[in-house]
């Protein structure tokens with residue numbers, strides 16, 4: 351028998367609203383619905399009622415077994431308007447061709463070459479930290495992530511643009527974040543045109559500069575130019591990778607620091623490991639396999655606060671999942687967040703326990719980078735980057751959390767710790783090598 355997808359009762363709706371007000375995030379509402387309705391339900395907002403799927407089986411269904419029955423692209427979504435024909439928002443052959451062209455620059459063998467740039471960017475930002483200063487790690491990690499993505503993938507030093515383009519970057523991210531446009535489609539969205547134009551001007555400028563002096567074709571920008579792509583399509587890929595490749599890492603790094611700040615014992619264990627493995631040396635490729643505890647800290651941060659907390663799709667045809675009917679053209683959201691906190695998959699799901707990653711993790715219960723052929727192209731890059739940046743900070747600084755406004759998971763383009771991750775930094779009395 352095939353059933354209709356359940357929807358929340360009025361009481362559950364009320365409880366969801368209360369939970370949302372208490373925890374300051376719509377994720378709390380989704381948790382309430384999940385607890386009441388199970389792994390398949392319909393969230394009902396006026397004008398927007400997506401089907402939410404949760405759990406390992408749903409992950410396999412959406413990302414792997416039925417992937418051909420789903421589309422990614424929705425022409426009316428702001429992300430499509432912004433990224434146009436970026437690899438993230440196209441489907442079918444067009445997607446697979448772009449993905450093949452872009453894969454080599456993100457391949458594991460390129461990572462060793464990127465590590466030095468990752469250390470340099472971390473050091474450059476850390477060098478501005480004053481002893482005893484309180485910093486917002488959400489801001490500091492964005493600076494590092496921006497420098498890294500621009501230097502590694504495009505061979506561009508972002509330092510001179512950091513200040514002039516800072517608000518442009520934030521505004522661009524805001525443009526694709528969830529908002530009232532989800533409910534009232536087609537409502538005018540004034541106030542973005544200038545930022546989007548500035549972003550385009552910048553990207554076309556770096557494409558033109560590189561065309562006149564191509565140099566290496568190993569990085570992503572070089573690869574794209576070498577492939578014969580026109581400037582417009584290159585711009586789409588550059589913007590896709592700039593946003594997808596730095597906003598996610600910013601979120602991961604700032605959540606990891608937030609969690610370490612709340613768990614001093616785990617912070618100490620992570621630092622002891624970094625001292626033992628890297629000492630005062632610059633972290634390098636071999637260290638990546640050896641920093642296992644730090645790797646578990648990163649995985650546990652990704653589990654609790656996956657920067658991309660859902661995979662959004664549209665059913666290309668009528669489908670069935672676990673006895674439920676999914677009508678054609680339905681918006682289907684696979685919840686990474688709820689899956690990675692599913693009580694059936696995880697013991698003490700809400701607690702920060704990095705050591706749980708010493709055990710075998712069941713397939714599709716931990717999917718912070720998605721899965722199947724549309725998994726994250728930058729997964730290996732992001733994991734190395736997180737290890738390098740955190741190791742470099744732990745080598746050089748004592749960190750302590752500073753009490754401030756309660757941190758909540760803000761649903762922007764990524765899941766961010768807002769309003770800030772305040773930490774006091776104290777330089778350690780060790781001299782670390784920087785080459």
Ligand code: HEM
Pocket residue numbers: 437438439449456590591594595596598599602656657658660661662717718719720721723724725726727728729731732
């Ligand atoms: C902590 C860091 C990151 C996380 C958690 C993350 C997460 C994800 C997830 C969950 C997806 C799949 C979305 C879906 O199924 O709809 C994805 C796709 C993607 N990610 Fe990442 N990502 C991260 C870093 C990066 C980096 C560093 C880059 C680029 C250098 C990147 C570029 C992309 C692109 C282009 C796609 C689309 C792939 C495709 O459709 O073929 N991401 N990412």
